[in-house]
Amino acid sequence: MIEVKDLYKEFNGSTVLKGISTTFEKGKTNMIIGQSGSGKTVFLKCLLGLHIPEKGIISFDGRIQSELGIKERRQLRQDMGMVFQGGALFDSLTIEENILFPLKMFTDKSKSEMLDRVNAVLNRVKLENVNNKFPAELSGGMQKRVAIARAIVMNPKYLFCDEPNSGLDPRTATVIDNLIQEITDEYQIITIINSHDMNSVMEIGEKIIFLKNGINAWEGTNEEIFETENEAVVEFVYSSNLFKKVREAYLSKTK
Amino acid sequence: MNYLKHIGKYFIMLRQVFKKPQKWSVFRELLFREIDDLGLKSMGIIMFISFFVGGVVAIQTALNVDSPFIPKYLIGFATKRGIILEFAPTFMSIILAGKVGSYITSSMGTMRVTEQIDALEVMGINSLNYLVLPKILAALFFYPILILLSMFMGIIGGYYAGLLTDLFYSEDYIYGIQLDFDPYYIKYALTKAVVFAFVITTIPAYHGFYVKGGSLEVGRASTKAVVWTSIVIILLNYFLTQMLLG
Numbered sequence A: 001m002i003e004v005k006d007l008y009k010e011f012n013g014s015t016v017l018k019g020i021s022t023t024f025e026k027g028k029t030n031m032i033i034g035q036s037g038s039g040k041t042v043f044l045k046c047l048l049g050l051h052i053p054e055k056g057i058i059s060f061d062g063r064i065q066s067e068l069g070i071k072e073r074r075q076l077r078q079d080m081g082m083v084f085q086g087g088a089l090f091d092s093l094t095i096e097e098n099i100l101f102p103l104k105m106f107t108d109k110s111k112s113e114m115l116d117r118v119n120a121v122l123n124r125v126k127l128e129n130v131n132n133k134f135p136a137e138l139s140g141g142m143q144k145r146v147a148i149a150r151a152i153v154m155n156p157k158y159l160f161c162d163e164p165n166s167g168l169d170p171r172t173a174t175v176i177d178n179l180i181q182e183i184t185d186e187y188q189i190i191t192i193i194n195s196h197d198m199n200s201v202m203e204i205g206e207k208i209i210f211l212k213n214g215i216n217a218w219e220g221t222n223e224e225i226f227e228t229e230n231e232a233v234v235e236f237v238y239s240s241n242l243f244k245k246v247r248e249a250y251l252s253k254t255k
Numbered sequence B: 001m002n003y004l005k006h007i008g009k010y011f012i013m014l015r016q017v018f019k020k021p022q023k024w025s026v027f028r029e030l031l032f033r034e035i036d037d038l039g040l041k042s043m044g045i046i047m048f049i050s051f052f053v054g055g056v057v058a059i060q061t062a063l064n065v066d067s068p069f070i071p072k073y074l075i076g077f078a079t080k081r082g083i084i085l086e087f088a089p090t091f092m093s094i095i096l097a098g099k100v101g102s103y104i105t106s107s108m109g110t111m112r113v114t115e116q117i118d119a120l121e122v123m124g125i126n127s128l129n130y131l132v133l134p135k136i137l138a139a140l141f142f143y144p145i146l147i148l149l150s151m152f153m154g155i156i157g158g159y160y161a162g163l164l165t166d167l168f169y170s171e172d173y174i175y176g177i178q179l180d181f182d183p184y185y186i187k188y189a190l191t192k193a194v195v196f197a198f199v200i201t202t203i204p205a206y207h208g209f210y211v212k213g214g215s216l217e218v219g220r221a222s223t224k225a226v227v228w229t230s231i232v233i234i235l236l237n238y239f240l241t242q243m244l245l246g
């Protein structure tokens, strides 16, 4: 379990996170939603240890981040996989080298064992014949899949995804969403996804956290989000007519 | 005040750079890649520039010592001195600051703004050590070779200038370049090469690593890196010359 207690983060005097407390459980896809600029990426980067929070406790199955030394922190990071907003593939390396990279760096496997593992994860994200291509030669959706493959190649306990399906067509977005959920369930990891795609929130959000003005203004499941009366959530989620209608239909059916 | 902050941050960066590499096999691979990128790929331009500037130095010297009382072999002698002492180590370093420096800043800056550096950090890798140490070592090892090559090409350039212009005889030139050969001058030039190699890799790395923003900022950072690297080289050149020859 990942526990966050009273997390504060500011940049040059302006406070972005103002006391967030929440928990994330194993085998679940957790989603962080909120307006652009609400601090989703900052929150994720605090969890990853890329930003140092001003205040608050983050603990990963009992390991408290701020109390770890440099070595232990690097060890903790080896339990983390991250899919960045833009993919963040190393563009001087081929797809195969990208995914090999953490294996080469942190394991003593033989070359053929490593390649087997690479092909296994590429298979898992349903990519073929891309091993010797460079990231720039792939489409956005394929790059995201490679990023997911790289993130899971070390069997992480925690998987973080920053808007994994932004910039993708609805169909590809759904494929990516389902992939992340399947992986989460299959390996029983803790997954945290930043998103403002309401479609994926409804599809795979087993726990949803709504960020507003630096706090988690609302938390619940993807069913509860239909029923909530919380004004801020309703205003954000149901700002589009389509989702308004979906909600009305849902509510009339269950009443 | 702002400058002091940057200088402090630069040295704090260096402390992270000079750590033991996390995996030697990976480090070795990177080192060879950097020797290729930063060294071998600069050989062409260094040879080209050195050859022609060597020629120009010889012609200029010949035109300026056009007096029956000055022996013609002095042309070769002066050309050799100028090339070994200043032209090869300093001028070539400024050229490399432009070529290699902008490459280092823009490649690292791009890695920063596309979150590739964050990706390294998330994996538990010391990104400064991983990215910068191989560059420094590659340059420290290969730049002295580049500078020696530059000296050689410059002197050859002077020789051909004599052949093509009839301003001086080849025999005089060859006699001149052999005259009063002092190995200390080579040592002096290579000392400079090593110091400048360090500057040419670390200052651009600093500018690239700490870029904030997007591609526009990466471009700006590259320009800044080249300017500052050149300034530092010129200043250090002054002090080193005083220290080593004074």
Ligand SMILES: Nc1ncnc2c1ncn2[C@@H]1O[C@H](COP(=O)(O)OP(=O)(O)OP(=O)(O)O)[C@@H](O)[C@H]1O
Pocket (backbone or CB within 6 Å): A011, A012, A016, A034, A035, A036, A037, A038, A039, A040, A041, A042, A043, A196
């Ligand atoms: N490194 C930083 N330095 C200063 N301010 C920052 C930094 N990173 C983020 N911020 C600020 O923090 C706020 C939240 O940014 P963040 O990137 O977390 O938003 P977000 O919710 O991820 O938005 P989006 O949905 O557009 O990705 C913004 O106002 C931003 O300007």
Ligand SMILES: [Mg+2]
Pocket (backbone or CB within 6 Å): A040, A041, A042, A085, A162, A194
């Ligand atoms: Mg974001």
